Amino acid sequence: MKRSIAKELTPHKAGQEVLLSGWVRKVRIVGGDLAFLILADGSGSAQIVLDGGLLDKIPPVESAITVSGVAQESRSREYPVELLADQLEVIAVADPLPFPLNHKVLEPGLDLLDRYRPLALRHPNMQTTFRLQHALIQHFEEFFTGEGFTRVTTPKILSTGTEGGAELFKVDYFGQTAYLAQSPQFFKQMLVGAGFERVFEVGQVFRAEEHRTSRHLNEFISLDIEMGFVSDVNELMTLEETFLNSLLEALAPRFGAKMVIKGAQKPMPRMALSDALAVLEKKHGKQSRDGNIDPEGERLISAWAEREYGVPAVFLHSYPTDIRPFYALAQDDDPGLTHSFDLIFRGQEITSGGLRIHNVAQLSQALAKRRLNPETYEFYLQVFRYGMPPHGGFAIGAERLTALLLGLNNIREASILPIF
């Protein structure tokens, strides 16, 4: 008999022979000769009714089994159609579990969940997290493909540590020191100049930050875009806002109940960083020591935006030149500020973006000002000599956005295998 999957057990199957395979999630014995078994598979779960000699065959929870029988309507609200089993085959018996998987939430601490990560992932909440992440990435790809962007894949082993020292992992590349990419920044700009004009990348990037926090990972998925012939940073913010709204709309039918998306589709306010710092000082007596906003400031300004504008997101723009990378484009009327922005979403920065310098002489000056060696950057500068258009882009951290959409406390909950 051809295998069915749990989610196919709908009323029109009633009366038909059905075969299911999956994991024994839960068993409830009623009166000694009847059992209700919840079977989980990759599509969801189904209720199986067993009686007679089949009861003795039920293996420990989380064992893999195949059951067959006739589908019938049931009185259960959760499972309106159930399977009355006439055969049960045990495929693989599970050892006793280190923690229960059939409770509503996963109760052990993160350490135990890390130690048994693949097993913990079987919990429905974890399954939801990564199915949402799948849908999120797929929507990103479809949205930007629809906007004329080309998907690219840029090198992750770099011969030069052009992105700055301390946070780079070193690789032994046939006896020479190479580095793991922290971001596709230079490459995506080069590919705009290489004639693709609009590119996106879904790729892993690497940050050697030893002190793990609940907000950072050593490897994460960066959703990057970069586009040419753009000269107003508002175009980039509008594009990101349009993307995020279309994302929430696409996710809502499947995940709406799990996400807190209140107000997210209202216009997202845009304010200069200096104005945000002034609000923090005025409302919270909070002083910035370095002219930048810190994690506490991000939480406060986000809560402020939610109170003032009814949307849990705020674009901060016009960051000072000296706290942005050398390639950030300075504003004509105030060279101390850049055409750049961060998006704060539900209390955390999820995006950095902005316009970049496209004039090669200006870019060389910007390198010199930071005492960076132009020879090291020659691979990057080259295409700027062949008609580089004005351009800009941004990047979104996929795990962080996943965690914020679902209200997860720790970003590691949004990284499928964070500890290998």
Next chain:
Amino acid sequence: MKRSIAKELTPHKAGQEVLLSGWVRKVRIVGGDLAFLILADGSGSAQIVLDGGLLDKIPPVESAITVSGVAQESRSREYPVELLADQLEVIAVADPLPFPLNHKVLEPGLDLLDRYRPLALRHPNMQTTFRLQHALIQHFEEFFTGEGFTRVTTPKILSTGTEGGAELFKVDYFGQTAYLAQSPQFFKQMLVGAGFERVFEVGQVFRAEEHRTSRHLNEFISLDIEMGFVSDVNELMTLEETFLNSLLEALAPRFGAKMVIKGAQKPMPRMALSDALAVLEKKHGKQSRDGNIDPEGERLISAWAEREYGVPAVFLHSYPTDIRPFYALAQDDDPGLTHSFDLIFRGQEITSGGLRIHNVAQLSQALAKRRLNPETYEFYLQVFRYGMPPHGGFAIGAERLTALLLGLNNIREASILPIF
């Protein structure tokens, strides 16, 4: 005026004011006071007609410009609608080019093309290659999403060199030696057991093969799938064949003329490796020294399949146990052979796949037989103790498939930035 893109210059635009931005690909001066300029942008190219004082403003080829004027019908077959310019603004002037980009093919050797890679990518043939690669990867994702697979992203920095020694890049992980992933093999299996049941990954993998060949890269894009509750290797081959046929069908309308796909939609023959070796010996007097097929053998057997079956693809299966990894599932009736396969497509292997051992005792034995330390593999073995279903999968190299579809001679032509 809002910018249009080249491909929007269709007959219904005739008579309208249009503004285009892009690169000056070609200039033809006619009679001294009229010029035809081909402008390339991310969407394609357009013909611009300039006269009078505008001729003096035309910058060197590959410079970035913006032109505006009125769209009009033309007598050109390639550009039925052209732009009669009344304004031209130079955005960024290009230096003299190291090689022409407006010839039908790129003439310089690979070394020069590598040295000026971003510039070379502007050539229409290169653009086609990576737009096809985009479409290929997107089709892979859509096809397997439609088949109930979940997109996953697995770690690329590994604490143990479980995949074997010589071909691994070493990473300095906070003072400890770690390794770059050669494949997501163990992780994708673990995620099948983690309840996702069917997973796919589009990810970069790393191979420290020092001697570059025209068939290998140090980093490449691996299109991986793995699925649970499968116990017949034919199911995997059928799934891959269905995917490839649907891919060719999806690519044909956009790229058909560039691809040689003759016969590719006929059934792909499946034969045991030993039978393939026998054919090679009988038809070509070719002996295998190690019981495996070599690159020349792949070319010959592929050509043979094309002659015999009219399709440029052949599945070879039943590889000997000792030339497959320890996790390959042995055949019940002949433990010297595995339930595994390679797909040879247009003369080269593009896929390795097969069923895996799912019984934890059998897997421990397989490790012991290869003298591998089970403690090193504990991260992998763990989930096998909790009801691991029978499973299998395969991987396709995206660059190699791109190169074979387009008939490129060197796989580096199918890697967008292969040399950084």
